[in-house]
Amino acid sequence: MTEKAGEEFLVMPIPLELPFQWAAGSYHGRTLREIKDNNRFVGIRCPQCKSILFPAAMVCPLCHVKVGEDWVELGEKGTVEDFAIVEMSVLDPSTGKERVESQPQAVIRLDGGAVMEHRLEEKDPQKLRVGMRVEAVFKPEGEGGKGDLTDILYFRTIEK
Amino acid sequence: MAERVAIVGVGQTYHRSRRPDVNQVELMNEAVRAALDDAQLTLKDIDAVVMGNMELFEGNYLVDMWASDGIGSYLKPGMKITTGGTTGATISCAAFTYAASGLFNTVLAVAFEKQDEGDTRAGLISVRDPLWDRFMAIGAVATFARMGRSYMRASGCQEEHAALLRVKADRGACRNPYAHLKLNLTIEDVMNSRMLIWPMRLLYMCPTTVGAAALVVASERKAKKITKKPVWVQDWVTVHQQSARVHRPGEEARVRTIGVGETSHERAAQLIYKRNGITKPIRDIDVAEIYEPSTWGELIWYELYGFCEPGEGWRWAEKGVTDMEGEFPVNPSGGVVATNPIGATAMIRIVEAALQVRGDAGEHQMTRPVRRAFTTAWGGQNWTVATLLSKSI
Amino acid sequence: MAERVAVVSVAQTKYHQNRGDVREAELAYEAIEQVLQETGLKFVEDGTGIDATVSCSHDHWDGQTISDIKIGDVAGAHLRPEEKVAEDGTHAVYYAMLQILSGHHDVVLVVSHMKESQTVRSMIENAAFDPVYQRLIGLDFLTAAALQARRYMYKYGITEEQCAKVVVKNRKNAQNNPYAQAPMGLTVEDVLRSPMLSSPIRQLDAKPVSDGACAMILAKEEKAKRLSDKPAWIKGAGSCYDAFYLGDRDLADCQSLMLAAKQAYDMAGIGDPRKEIDLAEVSEYYSYQELLWMEGLGFCDRGEGGKLIDSGVTQMGGRLPLNPSGGLLSGRPFAVGGMAAVAEAVLQLRGEAGARQLPDVSTALAHGVTGPCGQLQCVLVLGKD
Ligand SMILES: [Zn+2]
Numbered sequence: 001m002t003e004k005a006g007e008e009f010l011v012m013p014i015p016l017e018l019p020f021q022w023a024a025g026s027y028h029g030r031t032l033r034e035i036k037d038n039n040r041f042v043g044i045r046c047p048q049c050k051s052i053l054f055p056a057a058m059v060c061p062l063c064h065v066k067v068g069e070d071w072v073e074l075g076e077k078g079t080v081e082d083f084a085i086v087e088m089s090v091l092d093p094s095t096g097k098e099r100v101e102s103q104p105q106a107v108i109r110l111d112g113g114a115v116m117e118h119r120l121e122e123k124d125p126q127k128l129r130v131g132m133r134v135e136a137v138f139k140p141e142g143e144g145g146k147g148d149l150t151d152i153l154y155f156r157t158i159e160k
Numbered sequence: 161m162a163e164r165v166a167i168v169g170v171g172q173t174y175h176r177s178r179r180p181d182v183n184q185v186e187l188m189n190e191a192v193r194a195a196l197d198d199a200q201l202t203l204k205d206i207d208a209v210v211m212g213n214m215e216l217f218e219g220n221y222l223v224d225m226w227a228s229d230g231i232g233s234y235l236k237p238g239m240k241i242t243t244g245g246t247t248g249a250t251i252s253c254a255a256f257t258y259a260a261s262g263l264f265n266t267v268l269a270v271a272f273e274k275q276d277e278g279d280t281r282a283g284l285i286s287v288r289d290p291l292w293d294r295f296m297a298i299g300a301v302a303t304f305a306r307m308g309r310s311y312m313r314a315s316g317c318q319e320e321h322a323a324l325l326r327v328k329a330d331r332g333a334c335r336n337p338y339a340h341l342k343l344n345l346t347i348e349d350v351m352n353s354r355m356l357i358w359p360m361r362l363l364y365m366c367p368t369t370v371g372a373a374a375l376v377v378a379s380e381r382k383a384k385k386i387t388k389k390p391v392w393v394q395d396w397v398t399v400h401q402q403s404a405r406v407h408r409p410g411e412e413a414r415v416r417t418i419g420v421g422e423t424s425h426e427r428a429a430q431l432i433y434k435r436n437g438i439t440k441p442i443r444d445i446d447v448a449e450i451y452e453p454s455t456w457g458e459l460i461w462y463e464l465y466g467f468c469e470p471g472e473g474w475r476w477a478e479k480g481v482t483d484m485e486g487e488f489p490v491n492p493s494g495g496v497v498a499t500n501p502i503g504a505t506a507m508i509r510i511v512e513a514a515l516q517v518r519g520d521a522g523e524h525q526m527t528r529p530v531r532r533a534f535t536t537a538w539g540g541q542n543w544t545v546a547t548l549l550s551k552s553i
Numbered sequence: 554m555a556e557r558v559a560v561v562s563v564a565q566t567k568y569h570q571n572r573g574d575v576r577e578a579e580l581a582y583e584a585i586e587q588v589l590q591e592t593g594l595k596f597v598e599d600g601t602g603i604d605a606t607v608s609c610s611h612d613h614w615d616g617q618t619i620s621d622i623k624i625g626d627v628a629g630a631h632l633r634p635e636e637k638v639a640e641d642g643t644h645a646v647y648y649a650m651l652q653i654l655s656g657h658h659d660v661v662l663v664v665s666h667m668k669e670s671q672t673v674r675s676m677i678e679n680a681a682f683d684p685v686y687q688r689l690i691g692l693d694f695l696t697a698a699a700l701q702a703r704r705y706m707y708k709y710g711i712t713e714e715q716c717a718k719v720v721v722k723n724r725k726n727a728q729n730n731p732y733a734q735a736p737m738g739l740t741v742e743d744v745l746r747s748p749m750l751s752s753p754i755r756q757l758d759a760k761p762v763s764d765g766a767c768a769m770i771l772a773k774e775e776k777a778k779r780l781s782d783k784p785a786w787i788k789g790a791g792s793c794y795d796a797f798y799l800g801d802r803d804l805a806d807c808q809s810l811m812l813a814a815k816q817a818y819d820m821a822g823i824g825d826p827r828k829e830i831d832l833a834e835v836s837e838y839y840s841y842q843e844l845l846w847m848e849g850l851g852f853c854d855r856g857e858g859g860k861l862i863d864s865g866v867t868q869m870g871g872r873l874p875l876n877p878s879g880g881l882l883s884g885r886p887f888a889v890g891g892m893a894a895v896a897e898a899v900l901q902l903r904g905e906a907g908a909r910q911l912p913d914v915s916t917a918l919a920h921g922v923t924g925p926c927g928q929l930q931c932v933l934v935l936g937k938d
Contacts, residue, residue, distance in 0.1 A: 008180075009180035009181055010180075010685075011180055012684060012685050014219070014684055014688065014689075016219040016680060017676075018613070018616060018672055018673065018676055018677065019672060019673060019676075020290070020616040020671055020672050021573070021670070021671045021672070022290055022291055022576075022616065022671060023572070023573045023574065023575060023576055023668070023671065024291050024576060025574070025575045025576035025578075025579045026574070026575075026579075027576075027579070028291060028292075028576055032291065043407070046406075049408065050408075051406045051407055051408045052406075052407040053404055053405065053406055053407075054405055054407060055289075055291075055292055055405065057404045057578065057626065058576075058578065058579050058582060058627070059578070059582055059626060059627045060406070061402035061403070061404050061406060061625070061626035061627075061630075061631045062402060062406060062631060064595070064596050064629055064631075066586075082306055082309060082310060084302065084305055084306065084309070084357045084358065085357065085358065086298065086302070086356075086357050087354075087355050087356060087357060087358075088301065088354075088356040088357065090281075090298050090299075091279070091281045091282055091285060093282070093285045093286070093288075093290075093294050093295060093297055094295060096279075096282065101296075101298070105296060105298075105302065107306070113407050114405070114407040115405065115407060116293075116405075117293055117296065118296070119296065130313075148291065148292075148295070149292060149293055149295060149296070150295050163655070163656075183685070208792075209794075212639070214618060214619075215611065215612035215613065215618070215620075215639060216612045216613065216618045217618075219680055219684075220680060220681065220684070221611070221613045221677050221678065221680040221681040222611075222639070222640075222681045222923065222924055223681075224639075224640075224794075224924075224929070225681055225794075225797050225923075225924040225925065225928050225929065226681070226682075226683055226797050227797075228794045228795075228796065228797050228928070229796065229797055229798075229801075233794040234794055234795070234796055235793060235794065235795070235808065235809065235812060236793065236794060237791070237792035237793055237794075237813070237816065238792065238794060238929075239638055239640050239644045239647070239648065239792065239929075240638070240639045240640060241636060241637065241638055241639065241648070242612070242619070242637055242639045243619065243621065243636055243637055244618070244619035244622075250636050253636075254636075254648070256655070257648070257651050257652055257655045257657060258651055258655075260654075260655035260656065260657065261650075261651040261654035261655045262654055263651070263654065263790075263820075277684075283618045284618065286616065286617055286618045287617070287618045287619055287622065289617075290616065290617065291576075396657075397634070398605075398634035398635065398636060399632055399633065399634065400625050400630035400631060400632065400633060400634070400635050401631060401632065402625070402626055402630075402631040403622050403623075403625055403626055404626050422632060424632070427632050539619070540619045540621070540622050540625075541619075541622045541625075543625075543630075543635075
C-alpha cells in the first residue's frame, strides 16, 4: 500500500441531502401533540408489565403486547439523574453545521416516573448536581411550537 | 448444526485515517485478496459472498452493487446484511450460516468502512429518533461518557483505571502491524488528552478509521482440505435490547449501563456460555477480542460479559488481569479504541481471535496456547453479537 | 439436504400510496400481528416460539442509520436475535431459510417494511451509483431501466404495445387482490397515452409510489407440520449478482437471473420450468422487466418475451399465469415487493387467494430484484409437498 500525500489524489466533494416526511403515528404523535398543544408530557402504560413508554409506542417491547389506551401524565417537573457539560463542538442534526452545545445536557426523571433527555438552563458547574429539582420551560405561546422536543427551551432549577 | 464450519482464511487492510489512494471498492478488494491469499484460494473457489457496512456513512445506497466487482460477487450468490456496529460480526455469522446450511462449501464475508468519504457523526446522529431527541444528539461520545459517569459513581472506579486500560490497548496496537493508532502512550498522556464530555477524553474514544476485513469460511469437509489450521466456529449468538424508552415502575435506570433490566451483553454471554459448557470464562476461555468503542465501555463490559464479578471491572484494570501477559487477556490486537473502521470493526475481532487460535498473530500472539477465543460486537441501540472460536472441534 | 423449510404463515398490509397515519413500526406490526395470531406463536425462550427475526429495510429510505432499530421492538427483538437484510425482501426469506437449514434456528419471523412516500426515490437511487463516474450524470433506477428497456426492445424487437400489455394484465389481475394498491381496468392505448417518464418508459409502465409491510413465518419441517395444515415448502432457492457498471453487461440479457433460476431449479429438481411451474410472481418495477425476467426464468426462449405475452400464456387462465396478484405495477414498495411475491405464491399454494385463486397449484415461483437493471436476483420455488 502506498501512503502518499492526500493532495495527489482526486477527492470529489458531493453533498448529499435527502428530504423526508416522517409520520409520527397515533401513539408517538399523541405524545408530541400534547407537548405542542398543552405543554405537558404524556406516556402510555403497558397493561401487562405496567412499564411506561415515553414517548408512547404501540407495542411494549418487553411483553410484546399492544399497549391500549392507558395514557399517563408524567408532570413537567423532575429530578436530574445525570448531567454533562459538552466541551467538544458537535454537529447540528437540523443544519449539518458545527455548533457549540452551550447548555448542559441532562437525564431527567420526571415525577411521573419516565425519563427524558434535555438541556438545563443552569450553566454554572458549581450549581449542577445529581438529584437537583428542575421543571420544563416551554417556548412562549406564539413562538411557533413545532410539536417536538425543541418546543421545550430547557429545564430550569426549581430549588436548591 | 447441519454442518460444522471453520474459518479458513482471514484478511484485513492496514488501517488509516484517510485512504485517498483507493476508492471504497478497491479498499474492500485489498481485504478480499488478503483473505484469499491466506486461505490459498482464488475467487473461483468461492461459492457465495456476503458483505456489509454502515449503510448511510459513505452515502452509498446498496453499496453491494458497486462492490460486486471488487469483492467477487459477480455471478455469485450473496447479499448485504447491515446491523450497525455489529455489522462485521453479523456478516461473519451470515457466512457461518451459509456454510452450515449445506448449500455452500466456501463463503466469503467482506466488511468495510471508508470514513474519510462521509460524515460519520452525521451518520451516528441519525441513529436517534428524528421525531424525538435527534435534535440534541451528540453520538457515541455522550453515551459512553454517561456510562463512565454512572459507573464511577456506583463502583469506586477512578479515571486512572480507564487510563490503565487505554495504555494496555495502545501496547497491543503498537505490536499489531495493522492497527491504526500506535501512540506509545503513558498514563499521563491519556489523562492529559482533550476532555470531550466528562469523564470522556479524546483518547478513551475510538478513532475514525478507514479499513476493511474479510473472512473465508468453509464447511467441515472442505475446511480440512483447504488448511491444516482451520479455526472452528463453535457457536454464535445475537441478542437485542429494547429501543423504546421503557420505564419500569419503581426501577431506576441501571447504573452500569443505559437502559433498564438485563442487557444484551449479559444475555448474549450467558446464552453462549451455557450452550457451550462454559461455567468460568476466566478458565474456559483463553483470549477475548471484545468490541469496546470506548475504554469506559471495556471496563464496564468485563462485568456484563461475566468475565469478573459486578463492580470488579476497575480492579481488574488495576491488577492488569486483561493485559496480554495477564490471567485473562482481552484485545491483544489493541482493540477498537486503536482501530475502528466501523462496518469492519466487529469482523476484525473475529479475524484477530482466529489468528490467536491459529498462533499466527505475530508480535501480538499470546505466549500461552490458545484453545478457545471469545469475541463480541456491539451495535444499534444496544445489541450484541458474540462468537466462540476453537482450535479443535 | 437433511432439513426442509416451509412458510407456515404470511400476512401483508394493504398497499397504499401514503400511509402517513402510521410510523414504520406500526406499519410493520399490522403484518406481524396477523402471523402471530394465525400461528399462535409467541416470542418465548422455551423453544416453543419464534427463535429469531430477519428484517428487511433500508437506512436510506427510512432516513435512519441502522433502520432496524425502528422495528425491533414490534418484531420481538428484545433479548432475542434480529438481523437485517438490506436487499429486496426475497433475500430476507432466503436468509431465514438458511438460518433454519444451518440448524441454528427452528422458527424464524421475517418482516419487511417500506414507506416510499416519505422521501424521494430518484435521490436515493442516484446514491447507488459510483460517486465519481456515474452519479453526476443523474442516473437513477428509472433512467437506468430506460436504457435497459431500449436495449432489450432494440435487440429483440420487443414493442411498446407488448410492454403495455403487461401493465393491462397486471392491473386487471389486481382487481381481484384486496391488498393491491391500484387495481385498474386499462387498455393498451391508455398505457401508451400516459406521460413519458424516461423514454421508452411511460408513467403506467412504472410501479407507483407505495407504502406497506409484509411478514411471514418460516419453520423447519417437524415444526412446520405442527404449525400449519398447509405449509408451503421452499423447494428451491437461488441468488446471483450481475455486473455493476451498465456497460459491463448486455442489458438485454439477464445472466444473473438465469444463474439464480438454475440454482433454484436444480435444488428443486425442476427440469422444465415451463411445464413444472404453475404460476410465477415476478418483480416488475417496469413493464418491460416482466418480459425480460420471463426469459431469464426460462419461461420462453431468449427474445421471445414479447411473443409470450401476445400468446396469452401468462394471463389468468393461461398455462403459466404471471403475477396473479397484480405484481409491483399495481403498487408495492421496494424491499416489501419480493416478500409480497412469496406471500402470493404461498396463498395460491394454500388455495387461499380468493377471487384470483388459480386451480391445481402445486408449484409456484417467487422472484425478487435489487439494484439497477436487476443486478441482484433472487428466485424461490415453493411447493405443496
Ligand atoms: Zn410490558
